[in-house]
Amino acid sequence: MESKKYILSEKDLPKQWYNIAADLPAAGIEMPPVLHPGTGQPIGPDDLAPLFPMALIMQEVSTERYIDIPEPVLDVYRMWRPTPLIRARRWEKALDTPAHIYFKYEGVSPSGSHKPNTAVAQAFYNAQEGVRRLTTETGAGQWGSALAFACSVFGIDLKVYMVKVSYQQKPYRRILMETYGAQVVPSPSPDTEAGRRILAKDPDSPGSLGIAISEAVEDAATHDDTRYSLGSVLNHVLMHQTIIGLEAQKQFELAGEEPDILIGAIGGGSNFAGFTFPFIRDKIREGKQYRIIAVEPTAAPTLTKGLYAYDFGDTAQMTPLIKMYTLGHTFMPPPIHAGGLRYHGMAAQVCALYDKGLIEAQAVHQNAIFEAAVHFARHEGIVPAPESAHAVRVAMEQALIAKERGEKVVIAFNLSGHGHFDLAAYDAYLRGELEDYEYPEEQIKEALRHLPQV
Secondary structure, eight states, rough: OOOEEEOOOOSSSSSSSEOOGGGGGGGGGOOOBOTTTOSSOOHHHHHHHHTTTTHHHHHHHOOOOOOEEOOOHHHHHTTOSOOEEEOOHHHHHHOOOHHHHHHHHTTTSSTSSHHHHHHHHHHHHHHTTTEEEEEEEEESSSHHHHHHHHHHHHEEEEEEEEEHHHHHHHHHHHHHHHHHHHHHEEOOTSSSHHHHHHHHHHHHHHOOOHHHHHHHHHHHHHHHTTTOOOOSSHHHHHHTTTTTHHHHHHHHHHTTTOSEEEEEEESSSSSHHHHHHHHOOOOHHHHHEEEEEEETTTOOOOOHHHHHEEEEEEETTEEEEEEEEEETTTTOOOOOOOGGGOOOOHHHHHHHHHEEEEEEEEEOOOOHHHHHHHHHHHOOOOBBBBHHHHHHHHHHHHHHHHHHHHHHEEEEEEEBBBBOOOHHHHHHHHTOOOOOOOOOOOHHHHHHTHHHHO
């Protein structure tokens, strides 16, 4: 039995992004204010102007339900969007489950993941305001690759601070970024004061997203011609990604089904939010009874083990204070291969939804996610990125639960990127050399001691 693709035509490409901020009040959610790192007072648009173009700042604080996608952005989107929704019939058969399993496949983008959905938009808005240079961080390299591609489209220079352990694990991601024209350095680097401080304490530091963010923000703040670009966490980033879920809703109409369970991997929150927020809209406004599961690594269990408190988004305490589930900005996650999920914090909107009980969270081990990814690849032919493999794992678990109960449920997950540049991780798994990292409780307790007093 062949797997079935549900493909929209170009005319069905969504022309607007969905902004969940418009519907959070109906769910009884009032978002806590974002605070200035120096004064502790709520920040305004002018406070963010040194880092972001005003168009993105206004999207960040907008409460409009839908935001028009500019035509130049749509024109680039059309290179790969709409992306397919695929029913994994071969995998269903291999699992011998009555469940119907669907996945939205974002790996067809030029850089191989969902990240260009916001990278293209951010590069466009920066170019529109005359910005000629951007800085950013990247964990696994998916975000850096996407922004490098987007900057090449709009003629912007880019410097990427890549978490050192990923820089070492994933050389082909670095090469891809450099092919698109970006400058890539391992973080912590000697290029910034934040990087030099870390290296002075620990010359062999593997780096973290928090450190890389500090370096990229410092670089942007100290160069008048430069702005900063972030690939997850912020409201406008999550909003740009909702094109995934908006397309998926149309595709489920073509399939004649509706999902019961929606699953996404979660690090900072962007691919999970992009896939699920349009469905959460219907959960809030129409009373839909979707189960929505966020999946994170046991090595960086932000939602499942973190504290809901104000914290910095970066290690050097340069970013605004956001109320979020956090493991502490000084926490150094173990060097798992899902580099995009090695983050101490989480998007504020995702955290508010979790705190309110509108979504669930589950943490899984590294070997378990590769076991599921290999099983999936051998039946569906697609090798998932390690980040996406977290969603694959829980989709498999839910399908097997359905088998045990004899229930027909419809399971949908976001396969947010391919793993073609992650084969070293697969090699380690296949050789039995992949390490599982337990929940680092003592390290997290220590990091939480350093939370800002707000």
